[in-house]
Amino acid sequence: MNQLDATFAALADPTRRAILARLIQGDASVMELAEPFAMSQPSISKHLKVLENAGLISRGRDAQRRPCRLEAKPLAEANDWLERYRKIWEGNFTRLDALLGALKAEKTPGGSEQ
Amino acid sequence: MSTTSLPGSTVATLTVTTPSDREVQITRVFDAPRPMVFDCWTIPELLKGWLHGPDGWRLAVCEIDLRVGGATRYVWQHRDGQVMGMSGAYREIVRPSRLVATELFDEDWTGGETVGTVVFTEQTGKTLLTQTVLYASQAARDGALGTGMTGGMAESYAQLDAHLASLQAAARGAA
Numbered sequence: 001m002n003q004l005d006a007t008f009a010a011l012a013d014p015t016r017r018a019i020l021a022r023l024i025q026g027d028a029s030v031m032e033l034a035e036p037f038a039m040s041q042p043s044i045s046k047h048l049k050v051l052e053n054a055g056l057i058s059r060g061r062d063a064q065r066r067p068c069r070l071e072a073k074p075l076a077e078a079n080d081w082l083e084r085y086r087k088i089w090e091g092n093f094t095r096l097d098a099l100l101g102a103l104k105a106e107k108t109p110g111g112s113e114q
Numbered sequence: 115m116s117t118t119s120l121p122g123s124t125v126a127t128l129t130v131t132t133p134s135d136r137e138v139q140i141t142r143v144f145d146a147p148r149p150m151v152f153d154c155w156t157i158p159e160l161l162k163g164w165l166h167g168p169d170g171w172r173l174a175v176c177e178i179d180l181r182v183g184g185a186t187r188y189v190w191q192h193r194d195g196q197v198m199g200m201s202g203a204y205r206e207i208v209r210p211s212r213l214v215a216t217e218l219f220d221e222d223w224t225g226g227e228t229v230g231t232v233v234f235t236e237q238t239g240k241t242l243l244t245q246t247v248l249y250a251s252q253a254a255r256d257g258a259l260g261t262g263m264t265g266g267m268a269e270s271y272a273q274l275d276a277h278l279a280s281l282q283a284a285a286r287g288a289a
Binding site: 088093095099 | 128130138140145146151154160165166167168169
């Protein structure tokens with residue numbers, strides 16, 4: 001599985017998305033992450049493993065706490081996939097808006113009527 | 115975390131989705147009547163006014179034989195001299211509501227011919243445009259978008275915007 005596949009697979013689960021949303025606010029331990037969920041720490045740890053393997057989070061070295069940290073790059077890359085397409089068409093359509101505006105003005109004698 | 119590339123920064127009226135493994139679909143509303151928008155997609159002089167693609171490129175050549183089976187030829191040119199050509203043929207032409215055409219780039223980076231369907235829907239004086247591109251295979255579609263992904267992830271792609279929007283909302287809530 002390549003990086004982008006791994007990112008999308010990791011994002012396909014609501015608990016993992018919630019964990020990522022929590023980590024946007026700052027680093028957190030497994031215990032802190034487990035708190036809002038009706039889930040055992042081992043279940044949360046499993047989700048964290050998936051996120052870590054996908055490169056979406058990293059774990060600190062502190063043996064006791066091992067705080068989780070959000071890694072922004074893979075998320076941004078996944079988003080880029082759709083964004084690249086969107087950007088090209090946004091540019092095209094912004095120009096088309098202007099062209100349509102000009103065509104409408106041409107159709108209206110004087111061009112100033114609304 | 116940087117949020118500069120997240121969807122909140124984009125124009126709200128343009129949506130990009132992947133309705134199936136082989137398709138990419140975009141929708142957009144234009145503040146103009148349908149025949150006018152339709153003409154902008156089929157008259158070379160008008161197409162040359164907007165269909166330039168990524169920054170630095172412009173549509174230099176546009177030839178259209180607007181009848182079923184009629185050929186199309188588009189050539190884009192980059193300001194550094196690079197050119198990119200695309201040929202195709204019309205399959206359906208229903209002014210002002212529908213266009214279907216095949217398309218194939220000279221340097222076939224889309225993994226075979228694609229079929230583009232453009233539907234123009236009347237919306238009280240405005241026009242809702244729905245453009246769907248059907249690729250030869252999922253690998254072709256994913257490759258065309260520059261990543262070479264594999265696996266049945268269409269649903270995830272379609273949901274990605276929602277995921278990221280919720281992440282952003284969470285980030286804003288925390289600020």
